[in-house]
Amino acid sequence: MADLDGFRRETHDWLTQNAPPDILGLAANDLEGNWGGRKATYAVPGLETWLQRMGERGWTAPTWPKEYGGGGLSPAEAKVLAQEMAKLRIPPALIGFGLTMIGPTLLQFGNEEQKREHLPRICRGEIRWCQGYSEPGAGSDLASLQTRAVRDGDHFVIHGTKIWTSYADKSDWIFALVRSNPTAKKQEGITFLLIDMATPGVSVRPILLISGKSPFCETHFENVRVPKRNVVHKVNAGWTVAKALLGHERTMVAEAFGSGGGAGGKRGTLGERAKHHLGSENGRLADPILRDQLAQLEMDTRAFALTMQRAKDAGRAGHQPGPESSIFKVYGTEVNMRRQELLVRIAGPQSLGWEGPGFDPEELATTRDWLRSRGNSIEGGTSEVQRNVIAKRVLGLPD
Numbered sequence: 048m049a050d051l052d053g054f055r056r057e058t059h060d061w062l063t064q065n066a067p068p069d070i071l072g073l074a075a076n077d078l079e080g081n082w083g084g085r086k087a088t089y090a091v092p093g094l095e096t097w098l099q100r101m102g103e104r105g106w107t108a109p110t111w112p113k114e115y116g117g118g119g120l121s122p123a124e125a126k127v128l129a130q131e132m133a134k135l136r137i138p139p140a141l142i143g144f145g146l147t148m149i150g151p152t153l154l155q156f157g158n159e160e161q162k163r164e165h166l167p168r169i170c171r172g173e174i175r176w177c178q179g180y181s182e183p184g185a186g187s188d189l190a191s192l193q194t195r196a197v198r199d200g201d202h203f204v205i206h207g208t209k210i211w212t213s214y215a216d217k218s219d220w221i222f223a224l225v226r227s228n229p230t231a232k233k234q235e236g237i238t239f240l241l242i243d244m245a246t247p248g249v250s251v252r253p254i255l256l257i258s259g260k261s262p263f264c265e266t267h268f269e270n271v272r273v274p275k276r277n278v279v280h281k282v283n284a285g286w287t288v289a290k291a292l293l294g295h296e297r298t299m300v301a302e303a304f305g306s307g308g309g310a311g312g313k314r315g316t317l318g319e320r321a322k323h324h325l326g327s328e329n330g331r332l333a334d335p336i337l338r339d340q341l342a343q344l345e346m347d348t349r350a351f352a353l354t355m356q357r358a359k360d361a362g363r364a365g366h367q368p369g370p371e372s373s374i375f376k377v378y379g380t381e382v383n384m385r386r387q388e389l390l391v392r393i394a395g396p397q398s399l400g401w402e403g404p405g406f407d408p409e410e411l412a413t414t415r416d417w418l419r420s421r422g423n424s425i426e427g428g429t430s431e432v433q434r435n436v437i438a439k440r441v442l443g444l445p446d
């Protein structure tokens with residue numbers, strides 16, 4: 048305990064001295080640049096400095112071993128670091144699929160060479176990763192994927208198309224599932240591969256959405272040569288790796304959306320926004336039904352955040368997420384969808400703007416956040432698929 052108190056004091060001092068002033072108070076979802084990678088751009092200049100400082104110390108991945116670029120902290124120390132950052136309103140130096148998905152998967156399944164090559168570059172934010180799972184004919188039934196991998200000496204030659212690849216156009220490497228044995232039972236002919244997006248034959252086409260943005264892309268592979276050393280785990284045993292990564296993904300999606308971040312940050316809490324739009328009587332919201340709904344949502348969000356805190360503590364102590372991550376995913380995304388709908392109702396017609404005069408930036412963001420939340424029940428595996436997993440693998444119900 049005394050050691051931990053000492054660590055807390057040192058951490059507090061280091062954070063106070065090293066966090067650039069322009070990043071203080073930024074919420075993770077206000078940030079653009081802290082996904083890292085070769086094409087990174089930074090919302091404020093201090094974010095780049097902050098990433099460098101935290102990366103050097105390994106504190107972007109506090110519990111990963113030092114030899115792989117992490118901080119080598121114990122679970123208790125990592126929690127202290129998170130608490131001190133929260134107290135000082137310091138945002139994370141880095142987020143993204145490297146830290147939350149492929150990194151933990153490589154720690155579990157990667158060989159020594161892969162860990163030494165990829166993990167330090169993730170911790171320093173040098174490489175941004177994207178996920179190549181879904182295909183035009185394989186989403187919920189992921190094991191039906193058809194992107195071909197044909198062995199040619201020390202390489203695999205990859206041919207096929209991935210779809211809904213979030214941020215492929217901003218990423219440097221992709222982790223992908225490919226079909227290496229077309230005759231085996233579908234789950235037994237899949238290999239998990241790491242592919243440098245700069246390899247000849249990889250091309251990315253952003254999918255333009257109604258918002259005018261392109262959060263995801265089609266990713267094409269035309270006779271792309273990938274060294275066999277980039278296979279994670281074993282050839283044709285990629286399904287095991289894929290499932291483990293999905294556990295990390297579902298936990299990450301649940302936490303990212305379920306913690307109420309979308310309504311926090313610079314835009315204020317749900318209660319503040321309700322008072323702003325609807326006014327108050329004696330310091331309370333006048334509408335008792337809305338007050339009730341708001342209080343219920345805040346309680347559910349808080350209870351969920353505490354549950355995720357427990358899951359995070361278990362993760363720091365080395366627990367690998369299991370099928371319970373499907374429960375987190377369903378609940379966390381439902382909480383966020385409820386929150387976004389409530390925010391739209393609170394703002395009324397002012398939440399229906401798209402651009403132009405008549406709406407302030409917060410109102411325009413409310414519309415976009417609400418529309419974005421519609422994808423919550425799909426990304427990382429749909430809610431129906433999660434409920435199937437919960438029924439079979441958590442509750443043990445028959446098929």
Ligand SMILES: Cc1cc2nc3c(=O)[nH]c(=O)nc-3n(C[C@H](O)[C@H](O)[C@H](O)COP(=O)(O)OP(=O)(O)OC[C@H]3O[C@@H](n4cnc5c(N)ncnc54)[C@H](O)[C@@H]3O)c2cc1C
Binds near residue numbers: 177181185214428431
């Ligand atoms: C915002 C967002 C980001 C994404 N990012 C990525 C990414 O980076 N990389 C990536 O690889 N993929 C990504 N995806 C794709 C996502 O994983 C798939 O969309 C998802 O798995 C569903 O697949 P599908 O779209 O093919 O739908 P389908 O599988 O065709 O499903 C259609 C409908 O049928 C239902 N259904 C299907 N099978 C069953 C069943 N057995 N029981 C009950 N209902 C069923 C589904 O629930 C759904 O409602 C992203 C999706 C979104 C929305």
